Amino acid sequence: xxxxxxxxxxxxxxxxxxxxxxxxxxxxxxxxxxxxxxxxxxxxxxxxxxxxxxxxxxxxxxxxxxxxxxxxxxxxxxxxxxxxxxxxxxxxxxxxxxxxxxxxxxxxxxxxxxxxxxxxxxxxxxxxxxxxxxxxxxxxxxxxxxxxxxxxxxxxxxxxxxxxxxxxxxxxxxxxxxxxxxxxxxxxxxxxxxxxxxxxxxxxxxxxxxxxxxxxxxxxxxxxxxxxxxxxxxxxxxxxxxxxxxxxxxxxxxxxxxxxxxxxxxxxxxxxxxxxxxxxxxxxxxxxxxxxxxxxxxxxxxxxxxxxxxxxxxxxxxxxxxxxxxxxxxxxxxxxxxxxxxxxxxxxxxxxxxxxxxxxxxxxxxxxx
Amino acid sequence: xxxxxxxxxxxxxxxxxxxxxxxxxxxxxxxxxxxxxxxxxxxxxxxxxxxxxxxxxxxxxxxxxxxxxxxxxxxxxxxxxxxxxxxxxxxxxxxxxxxxxxxxxxxxxxxxxxxxxxxxxxxxxxxxxxxxxxxxxxxxxxxxxxxxxxxxxxxxxxxxxxxxxxxxxxxxxxxxxxxxxxxxxxxxxxxxxxxxxxxxxxxxxxxxxxxxxxxxxxxxxxxxxxxxxxxxxxxxxxxxxxxxxxxxxxxxxxxxxx
Numbered sequence: 001x002x003x004x005x006x007x008x009x010x011x012x013x014x015x016x017x018x019x020x021x022x023x024x025x026x027x028x029x030x031x032x033x034x035x036x037x038x039x040x041x042x043x044x045x046x047x048x049x050x051x052x053x054x055x056x057x058x059x060x061x062x063x064x065x066x067x068x069x070x071x072x073x074x075x076x077x078x079x080x081x082x083x084x085x086x087x088x089x090x091x092x093x094x095x096x097x098x099x100x101x102x103x104x105x106x107x108x109x110x111x112x113x114x115x116x117x118x119x120x121x122x123x124x125x126x127x128x129x130x131x132x133x134x135x136x137x138x139x140x141x142x143x144x145x146x147x148x149x150x151x152x153x154x155x156x157x158x159x160x161x162x163x164x165x166x167x168x169x170x171x172x173x174x175x176x177x178x179x180x181x182x183x184x185x186x187x188x189x190x191x192x193x194x195x196x197x198x199x200x201x202x203x204x205x206x207x208x209x210x211x212x213x214x215x216x217x218x219x220x221x222x223x224x225x226x227x228x229x230x231x232x233x234x235x236x237x238x239x240x241x242x243x244x245x246x247x248x249x250x251x252x253x254x255x256x257x258x259x260x261x262x263x264x265x266x267x268x269x270x271x272x273x274x275x276x277x278x279x280x281x282x283x284x285x286x287x288x289x290x291x292x293x294x295x296x297x298x299x300x301x302x303x304x305x306x307x308x309x310x311x312x313x314x315x316x317x318x319x320x321x322x323x324x325x326x327x328x329x330x331x332x333x334x335x336x337x338x339x340x341x342x343x344x345x346x347x348x349x350x351x352x353x354x355x356x357x358x359x360x361x362x363x364x365x366x367x368x369x
Numbered sequence: 370x371x372x373x374x375x376x377x378x379x380x381x382x383x384x385x386x387x388x389x390x391x392x393x394x395x396x397x398x399x400x401x402x403x404x405x406x407x408x409x410x411x412x413x414x415x416x417x418x419x420x421x422x423x424x425x426x427x428x429x430x431x432x433x434x435x436x437x438x439x440x441x442x443x444x445x446x447x448x449x450x451x452x453x454x455x456x457x458x459x460x461x462x463x464x465x466x467x468x469x470x471x472x473x474x475x476x477x478x479x480x481x482x483x484x485x486x487x488x489x490x491x492x493x494x495x496x497x498x499x500x501x502x503x504x505x506x507x508x509x510x511x512x513x514x515x516x517x518x519x520x521x522x523x524x525x526x527x528x529x530x531x532x533x534x535x536x537x538x539x540x541x542x543x544x545x546x547x548x549x550x551x552x553x554x555x556x557x558x559x560x561x562x563x564x565x566x567x568x569x570x571x572x573x574x575x576x577x578x579x580x581x582x583x584x585x586x587x588x589x590x591x592x593x594x595x596x597x598x599x600x601x602x603x604x605x606x607x608x609x610x611x612x613x614x615x616x617x618x619x620x621x622x623x624x625x626x627x
């Protein structure tokens with residue numbers, strides 16, 4: 001096990017810079033999740049860490065070793081791939097033991113360690129099968145077994161759950177978290193699924209267009225997003241963004257949202273003329289509250305325990321283009337846990353608390369603190 | 370399918386016919402009774418084993434040389450993005466677009482200069498010039514279908530890039546390698562023009578196809594004997610098909626991915 005130090009690593013393909021200067025210190029034993037939309041550079045940094053892609057510049061340290069120019073075989077990291085990448089011509093036993101054989105381990109010890117890893121992951125009864133005879137979940141376990149059997153300094157996982165069905169994904173998510181707690185190896189996990197990131201990570205790194213947007217633990221990432229992108233990316237359904245106009249209310253700074261003036265407390269707009277307000281769907285409630293507005297519902301989706309209610313806000317809504325926010329195109333969304341009948345087309349009072357309103361500078365997209 | 374097999378059937382039946390009945394219309398498909406002695410006669414009178422051995426040497430040599438070159442070339446074209454790589458690939462393919470007969474004279478000139486006329490090695494090299502362009506593209510196409518993550522996994526597990534190719538990619542490519550080898554073998558086995566040009570004066574090196582053409586007489590041709598030798602010449606190809614069948618039908622990458 002070792003800490004990982006990524007120092008000013010960047011990557012260019014010709015004139016295209018897919019990874020901008022990237023620096024990060026990862027603690028020994030930490031579970032770090034890199035998350036972002038497709039093409040944000042998260043898999044590229046993982047391949048650079050594994051040695052499968054050369055960096056255009058910068059340095060990578062694994063513990064005290066500078067591994068920047070080392071071949072993948074010499075880095076002592078293990079990688080789990082999105083599509084498993086099991087060797088189809090080998091049995092499960094040979095797949096798991098492949099890395100040990102390549103490192104010249106004797107047959108007896110290889111056999112014992114393969115069996116240990118297989119028991120850990122519950123695949124010991126499939127050891128003589130070929131990958132084609134396994135289910136998706138079993139294949140993923142074998143891929144994990146191939147990684148843990150080598151007892152590497154770090155695990156690199158490239159969207160390992162994205163090929164599994166929803167139920168199995170939840171199960172494997174918990175298994176990977178439990179495995180990490182048990183063996184404590186430094187893990188860098190890449191995903192585009194913010195729920196995986198929130199549930200598994202010690203720390204999350206959000207990337208966009210090859211640039212780090214924010215590094216924080218899951219709670220901080222959710223409660224204190226640094227910018228509009230992070231605020232929209234984390235949370236499901238995504239945050240609602242509304243046009244806001246700086247104004248005054250009884251002599252104190254305020255913003256006007258949905259034609260209602262809302263005090264902004266200690267937050268300083270610092271002369272920002274265009275402001276975007278963000279309210280999470282779960283921060284709305286029905287009925288009168290601190291701030292109440294009447295809105296007409298356009299669509300009601302019932303999930304059993306809660307409802308997603310969409311409201312028509314006309315041109316008050318700001319369309320922020322990001323992958324995680326498909327809901328914004330349907331209108332303002334409220335996540336309501338109360339039971340009760342809400343029909344499409346009803347005009348209902350909706351309320352929220354001013355403290356739950358995030359403010360962003362529309363030009364810089366940074367949060368207003 | 371049946372119509373495709375009629376010429377084959379005709380060759381076999383002609384081999385078991387009496388000479389006088391081979392040029393009669395309509396042709397006889399089911400000789401009654403079959404004259405199997407023709408097969409024994411040609412086996413005794415003609416150096417069929419030597420011809421087959423020469424054909425086998427030329428074909429196996431061509432397959433070995435072609436596969437060695439085209440595996441490396443096809444893998445490189447499939448995996449490595451180099452400046453001009455696509456143009457280079459197309460340039461290789463243009464060699465396949467030239468008719469084989471167009472190359473006879475330049476190849477003859479080269480082989481004469483290096484003393485290879487009359488040697489079976491001239492066939493190995495000449496056939497390889499025909500085979501390599503096409504097999505390189507066949508294998509490039511096959512390698513393209515194999516996920517890159519397989520060799521990435523092998524490299525992270527401790528292989529060098531070449532080691533990953535040998536230990537993982539080539540075993541997984543067995544069906545593609547088998548199909549390509551078969552193509553190369555058949556192309557070399559079926560050659561007549563190059564053998565006629567380079568080996569005419571050295572009977573010890575005659576291939577089966579060249580040997581068969583010497584069985585035509587000036588006034589009379591024993592077609593039943595030619596048909597009987599043709600059956601012997603076809604047997605190795607059938608055996609190779611049977612041997613490679615399990616690789617040809619196998620989808621070995623099943624299970625590598627979801």
